[in-house]
Structures are given as structure tokens and as C-alpha cells.
Amino acid sequence: MTLYILRTLLKMVLTLFAIITLVFFATRMSGSPLDTALGDGLAEEDRALMIEYFGLDRSIWYQYLAYLRGVLEGNFGLSFIERRPVADIVAERIWPTLQLLGSALALTLVVSVPLGVVAALWRDSWIGSAVMGLAFIGYAVPNFVIATFMVLIFAFSLNWLPVVGNGTPWHFIMPTIAMSGVLIAALTRFTRNAMLDVLGQDFMRTARAKGLPETVVILKHGLRNAGVTVLSVLGLQIAGMAAAGNVVVEAIFSWPGIGELLVSAAIMRDYPVLQFGVISVAFAVVVVNALTDIAYVVADPRIRMAKG
Amino acid sequence: MLDAPVLSVKSLSIAFGSHTAVRDLSFDIHAGETLALVGESGSGKSATALSVMRLIEREGGCITSGQIRLGAQAPVDLAQLSDRAMQAYRGNRVSMIFQEPMTSLNPVMRIGEQLGEVLRRHQGLSRAEARIAGERALDQVRIPDPARRLDQYPHELSGGLRQRVMIAIALACRPDVLIADEPTTALDVTTQAEVLKLLKSLQREIGMAILFITHDMGVVAEVADRVVVMRHGNTEEVAHTRTLFNAPQSQYARDLMAATPKLGQSPLRPQVPSVAPVLKVEGLSKSFARSGGFLKPKVKVPAVKDVSFEIRPGETLGLVGESGCGKSTLSRALMRLIEPDAGRVILDGREITELDAQALQQARANVQMVFQDPFASLNPRMKVRDLITEPAYLHSGLQGAARTKLAADLLDMVTLDASAADRYPHQFSGGQRQRLCLARALSVSPKVIVADEAVSALDVSTAARVTTLMQDLQDRLGIAFLFISHDIAVVERVSHRIAVMYRGEVVEMGETAQVLRSPRHPYTKGLLSAVPSPFPSGPSRGIGHVPPSDAMVFSRG
Known part of the structure; x- marks a missing residue:
């Protein structure tokens, strides 16, 4: 199994490398940054100075190698707008985003797993239908609509919760709920399906035949098996959430995280920041996928055997 | 007590x-x-x-x-x-x-x-x-x-x-x-x-x-x-x-x-006339590659080792063996559903091992297969009429009225009611479905039918009816059968000759009476002694002597 983990990590590193390269060439394909970020109306000599300073007159391969060196050193260039190292700007922003993602994940697990189990056990009654109905709504309603409604009700009308920033724990409530809406819906559904699959299996009957109480049968025998399937789905969903979900939510609640940074960078055409933002999002997705692969192998002993 | x-x-x-x-x-x-x-x-x-x-x-x-x-x-x-x-x-x-x-x-x-x-x-x-x-x-x-x-x-x-x-x-x-x-x-x-x-x-x-x-x-x-x-x-x-x-x-x-087949009690079938075989297998071998581990070369797992036999027209060769002996691999290799590594297969005088895809397609009309699971072998979305004539359609483009007529003839051959043509598989019982699979196999008038554990999933009395039907069809149409099963008593009932397979090799082959009454190979002897006999006071071998099964000898992992 250690071999499998090492192989997975190796694949992860190779993928990251490919992403970095792709980002480099992709951004340069859409034209020189001189056209927009550095502004029009530059005098010819200033323009030449700029070109030389940013190394834009060198060959593409030189630029590429310089770029790689920069990446490995942690130097992602300077933000065009703030004239500060990109790495510093991002470092300030990453922690709030991680906090938000973390709390959304926690909320999702705490809510959707029990709901999914309930929906599976009571599938034939109104309880099951009600849960799935809610899940459906959560899936269909976009997170910014949920966010807006929450703001309207809890902040403006009732004045219970704060809207802007991340100062106190109260600030976490609405953004977390907005972020996890879709995830809860999807995961509830997956948990329910996985449980339904498991409930019909023979080993559940054996567990009952041993005289185990029903709760133990469902939770210990049933959920453990269902959990394996759910885990693989969870990984993918987190990756998706990390990639796209946080941008809108952070913008609405002015949450000082990466998503908000990316939005303003895109508007202001701050390419170095944007470039790094894309890389970091891609990184997050790749890392989460690799971790999910490893977790899956650890959780299901049958796969462990097959992978060696 | x-x-x-x-x-x-x-x-x-x-x-x-x-x-x-x-x-x-x-x-x-x-x-x-x-x-x-x-x-x-x-x-x-x-x-x-x-x-x-x-x-x-x-x-x-x-x-x-x-x-x-x-x-x-x-x-x-x-x-x-x-x-x-x-x-x-x-x-x-x-x-x-x-x-x-x-x-x-x-x-x-x-x-x-x-x-x-x-x-x-x-x-x-x-x-x-x-x-x-x-x-x-x-x-x-x-x-x-x-x-x-x-x-x-x-x-x-x-x-x-x-x-x-x-x-x-x-x-x-x-x-x-x-x-x-x-x-x-x-x-x-x-x-x-x-x-x-x-x-x-x-x-x-x-x-x-x-x-x-x-x-x-x-x-x-x-x-x-x-x-x-x-x-x-x-x-x-x-x-x-x-x-x-x-x-x-x-x-x-x-x-x-x-209806229960009893080992040693079934009437023996008279041997068929000795003419040129309709199916001849020579030195057939097939191995599977399994990964040996990280950076280690792939391990070759032999499934079928140098198997040879022949079947004459109108004859049934019973192939007996336990799980993992290679009988399923053999049946698929001889039809080239899996490509054999070595050996020749001669079907109706024509060697099929070297044929290209198109010629093989035509040659396949001569050998058809009936599988074990009657529930999984029939497409649940197709009507019976289309199901049982599908091979004929694929081989000769049969359509329309001719196809409907063929369906009716086939149903009659397998003693099912003509109204079955308009129904769907799920409306039939296991035994009836297996008869539909037989009808499907017959639709292209094959010379050989391979029955791979065809009655293993059926009740005793249903299995008896299906094997009787197979024997009738054999007597009437002169089809040769390769009857694969792990149940020796059933094999005894339908086969003229028997081959015993163990770990990829045919260890014993001969006329039914000779193999079952006076077996030569120790594995055959052990296998026969392990079969529980339905006659507590009859010629029972009992379960006294039990040969080592794969579970004990070849431990996993």
C-alpha cells in the first residue's frame, strides 16, 4: 500500500507540473501584458524599459525557465496593481478561505450523512420524500440566491447576523451555509443511494442473525460500507467547491479570501495575481483528488489488495 | 436424543x-x-x-x-x-x-x-x-x-x-x-x-x-x-x-x-457411429497475465494447458471439473471468444484458429453457446421473437415474415407455446428461459452447441426436462454437445463420453461408463468419492474419504 501512496504522490507532482506549464503558455497566448496592464500612452523608451525589465524581449523558453525558477523559489512576480510580491498577497488571503472551506465541509458532513441515512431508512414514507425534496431544492437553488435571501432575512430584517467580513464567529454562519448548500444536497443524495445499496446486502442479514441491535447493524455494518462510496464522491465535490464555489460567496460577503482576490484581479487585469490564482485553485483540486484516492484505498481493504 | x-x-x-x-x-x-x-x-x-x-x-x-x-x-x-x-x-x-x-x-x-x-x-x-x-x-x-x-x-x-x-x-x-x-x-x-x-x-x-x-x-x-x-x-x-x-x-x-440424477444409476447412452469428428481441438493453451507487483515482471497464470479432444456428430462430450479448473476458459477459447495462445480448433473440417474476423463470423454459425444464468443471458428489453432469431438475423440478414416463421418453428422445437413470441423474458421461469436460450442457439442450425453449466442454476425437475430436450434435439438433428458442468451426476445422464479437467489439464477422458465406474486418475477417483449419494443404503461411496480440495492445498494470499 505504501507503494500505491508513493505512486499517487508522484502522479500528483507530475500533474501539478503540467498545470504550471499549461498556465504559463495559456496566459501568454492571449497577448502581451503590455497591451493592457502596463497601460497605453507610454512613451516609447518607457515601453522599452518595461519590456526589458519584465524580460518580455527574451525568448519564450527563457521566460519559461525564469518562470519555473520563480515558482520553485516561491516568487510569483509582482502584482501589477499593488506592486507587492504576489506570494505575499496570497499568503494573507489563503487562511480565511481555508477556514471557510473547512467549516463548510464540517457542516456538510454533520448534516448530510445523517440525513442521507434517514432518507434511506424511511424511503417509503413521507420522511424520506421530504428529505429528498429538500435536497433537490438545495441543489437547484444557486448559492448566491441562498446567500442573498439569508442576508435579506437575517441581516437586514431581523438584524441577527453580520454580513461583511470575517471578524467574529457570527460572521461565519451565513457564508458557510451559502457555500455548503449544494454540497449538502449532493452528498445527502449520494449517502442515501449508497445506504440503499448496502441495506439490501447479505452481510446485513448476517449481522442481524448474530443478534446485534438494529442501530449497530445500520451504523457499524451499513454505514462503514456505504462510507467507502461516499468518500470518493466527497473528494470530487470538495475539489469543485474549492475551485469555483468560494468565488461568489466571498464576493457577496466581502470575505477576505482568495476568491475575492481573484475577482478583483480579473476586473483589474492584474495578471500575475490571476495566474497564481489559477495555479492555486488547480493545485487544490489535484491535491484533494490525490488525498481522496489514498483515503479510498485505506478505507476499502479490497482495493488495497488489488493495488498491491 | x-x-x-x-x-x-x-x-x-x-x-x-x-x-x-x-x-x-x-x-x-x-x-x-x-x-x-x-x-x-x-x-x-x-x-x-x-x-x-x-x-x-x-x-x-x-x-x-x-x-x-x-x-x-x-x-x-x-x-x-x-x-x-x-x-x-x-x-x-x-x-x-x-x-x-x-x-x-x-x-x-x-x-x-x-x-x-x-x-x-x-x-x-x-x-x-x-x-x-x-x-x-x-x-x-x-x-x-x-x-x-x-x-x-x-x-x-x-x-x-x-x-x-x-x-x-x-x-x-x-x-x-x-x-x-x-x-x-x-x-x-x-x-x-x-x-x-x-x-x-x-x-x-x-x-x-x-x-x-x-x-x-x-x-x-x-x-x-x-x-x-x-x-x-x-x-x-x-x-x-x-x-x-x-x-x-x-x-x-x-x-x-x-428426476434426481443418481451417480451410477443413469441408463447409459449408446455410443455414436465412429465417423470424422465435427469438432476437433488440438493442444489448446491459454494463459492469463497477472501483474507481479511493483517493478516485477508479469506473472503468467496458465488457465488451459495443452488440451486436446474431439467430438463426433450427434455425440455429447461431458466436461467435468471444479471451479478454477479452466473449463469456462476452454469453452470460450475454442470459440475464439478469447484468443488461445496455442493450439488448433477444427470445426466441421475447417480450421478456425487462423481465420480473419469476417471468415470467423461465418464459421461461428456452426458453434453456438448456452450459458449458465438464464436470467442474465436474455436481453430484458427485447421480445422473445427478436431474441431467438437474432443470430439468424446477424448471420444471414433474416427479416420480416421469414424471421417470424423461424421464431415459430424454434419455439415449437423447444416445446414452448407459439404465443411466447410476443412476450418478454421476465415473464418466463428459469427453465423456460433456458429453453429460449437453446432456441436461440438453434436458430442458425449449428453443428455444435456448447452448454456451459446450462442447467446448474435450475431445479432438479426443471433441469431434467431441459436435459431431456437436449437429448431429443440431438437425436433428431444430429447436433454435437459439449456439456460442461461441475455436477457429475447430471453429466453422467447426458454424456456419451466424459473428460475430467483439473488445473487446466484434461486428466482423464473416455466413455462414460468407463470413466465413472473404473476411473484411472487419482483426481477422478477423489472427485467421485466426494459426491454425496442419494442412496443411503445403495452403492454409496459416502463422504468418508475426502480428497484435499483447492481450499486447503492452494491457499490464497
């Missing part, structure tokens, strides 16, 4: 919704006694077994009337208990083992944990104590190296070992009654013999009563003291085993006996 029965079922009736599965069933079992509940599918035997454990409610059934009294002194009526109260009895005073050991064990939990669970629940042992007791339990069911097994997962064990683990779990708390629901049906003949022997010796040690559910009369003869024969929920006959076999009272029991 004590006077008071340890399990007494009185007038038990079980229903699934409006359908009555069991009607007014009564029987007693005493300590140390084995009662067999025999019947074909739909007879209600499994429903009865689940009801004693009160697990029937989970499957959608309910006990409509009757009593299930457990205990010789101060009996308790299990039918009256709540589910909560029943939990104290399950696994403790009444235990059950099931048919499929692979799916009956939790795949993500270690053996030790699953075994320890029942001990900790009913005997209040700590984790460490449960582990010691678990090791003892595995030892009691003769599993070698029990300490190591405790930490393994179910998929690391073979079928026979898994069933032993299930038995260990069931007997860990020394129950009064053990219910065995077709425990050996999914196992090889030799593994079955071992498991039955184990159960008998455990019964002598522990003294529990066994309620043994089965459809195999041979197994009944080997293990049961008394028998209850059921059919469509009704009790047809209750008797001592010897009495049932020597002088069955009810018509159904007599029919069942007649």
Missing part, C-alpha cells in the same frame, strides 16, 4: 402480502438430530428458515399463524417475541448460516472483528477475551493458522474457508439450533463434502439440532436423519430419511426421486 424436542414448529403459516408462502407447517427437531427441509424453488423452505430466526419480517413477510417453540425445558414461543427480545436469541440460542459465504460476510471488516462481535454481544467478553475465544472457534472449524486468519479480510479467503468462518460465527455461542440455508450449494463438490463432514462432527461435539435446507437429495441422504418435503408452501411428506428413499409415500416425493 432427549424426549422433548429442542425446536418445535406447530402449524406455521407465512405470507408475503397476499401470497401464502408456507401453509400449516409442523415439525420437531431433537438435540443432536438433523432435519432436512427439501423442496424446489418457491416451496417455502427458505421462508421457513428465516421465520424461525424471525428475520422474515425484514424481507417483507410475516408469520400469520403458528408457534415456533424453542427449548426442551420451558420452551419459548419465538413467534410471539418482539424484535428486541429476539436479538438476545439470535446468534446465541438459534443461529443461521447462509448460502453465499462471500456476500454474507462484511467485506470491510476483519474476520476477527466479525467473529468477536457475536461473542462480545452475547457473552460480554472484552476485546482481548473475544480474540482468544475467536481463535479457538476458528480452530474448532479446522481452519489452519487461525491467529493469522483473524486479521484477514473475507476476500482473502477461499469459498470453503469463508463458509467455515460463517459456521464458526454461528456456533461460537453454542446454540441449541443451527439453521443451515443451502450452505454448500455454492461450493465445489469436494469442498461441500468437507463442510458437511465438519458439520456432522461439530454436531457430535456440541449436540445442537440442525435444520438443514437444501434441494439436493444427495446431500439429504448424507446428513439428514429425517426429512420434510415441501412444495408450493405445502407439506408433501415427513419421514425418516431411509423410509423416504426406500418407499416414498407421496407422488411428489416419488417424482423428485425420479
